[in-house]
Amino acid sequence: MSVGRTVLLKISDNQWLRANGTRVPFIRRAVSKFMPGESFDDMIGAAKATAAEGISAVFTRLGENVKDLAEADAVATHYLEGIDRIRDLKLDCQPSIKLTQLGLDINRELAYGHLRDLAARCHAAGNYLWIDMEQSPYVDVTLTLTKRLREEFPHIGVCLQAYLFRTREDLEDITSRGIGVRLVKGAYNEPAMVAFPKKSDVDANYFALAQIMLGPAARAAGSRPVFGTHDLTLIQSIRTHAQTTGVKPADYEIHMLYGIQKAAQLRLAQDGTLVRVLIAYGDYWFPWYMRRLAERPANVWFVAKSLFG
């Protein structure tokens, strides 16, 4: 892992900056590249615009490691109301949540109760619920709660991270249960004990895992294959693999983040690939934004440019 990436990921964990970084005007200006705004309506405006371009959406209200009961309840209420509004607007826009935002650090059953409410509301609205993956100590509990949820609700999916050594085994288990998988490379600062330190190994593992997701066992179990990446070489390899093994473009999806690789998103959609864009909003964006900077240290130039207006 590069020094720049490590430093940015360490900054993302700093408690003081998490609380105060969003007040710095030039950082606020720079984040607008990745976020249409802080409100739910800003997100809806962006989702309508991308829908007009043939790209559906996933939405997430930024927040993590909530330590206050009332705040976790408020987050759940926000999502419940959001799912209703999206149903009324008839938008193809799916929620994606972090368990620590629903109170996992306070109490596991509290978080599960909120998660279940959201899955039930999505089910009633004909929507789909995505569960994000956080740092490695949360992987076991996230997968346990996802599997429990799947016993009641069919339309759910979870994010798995290709940088973790354990993911192959997790992927086989999760896909065999018909749970959807959004495969990503992984965004956190993980120790070499649990994750591949070299990017080339992460990329190779991603492609190997993608092949399992598109393979006969996962498909027969009804697992929805989603590739959350902006890596155009990898996307091309996945598309070629799908084509040569007879998997139709309608049977898998590419998800990217709002504001990243926009031209490629449009090209893929025009080419018949199912593309969704994940739109993040909310006022707790500092750690999330630092992870976006870490993914492409050249992004730091955007921040520097915003400093000068």
Ligand SMILES: Cc1cc2nc3c(=O)[nH]c(=O)nc-3n(C[C@H](O)[C@H](O)[C@H](O)COP(=O)(O)OP(=O)(O)OC[C@H]3O[C@@H](n4cnc5c(N)ncnc54)[C@H](O)[C@@H]3O)c2cc1C
């Ligand atoms: C839809 C979606 C959901 C995600 N959910 C999670 C999650 O739940 N848990 C988790 O750990 N991670 C999540 N991630 C983040 C993911 O783990 C990676 O950190 C991120 O996608 C960057 O990796 P990459 O696959 O795009 O490949 P990379 O090899 O990092 O990037 C490929 C190319 O894409 C471009 N690019 C990538 N990132 C950026 C950026 N920030 N700004 C500008 N250009 C960029 C660059 O040109 C780069 O060369 C998610 C990503 C996506 C797209």
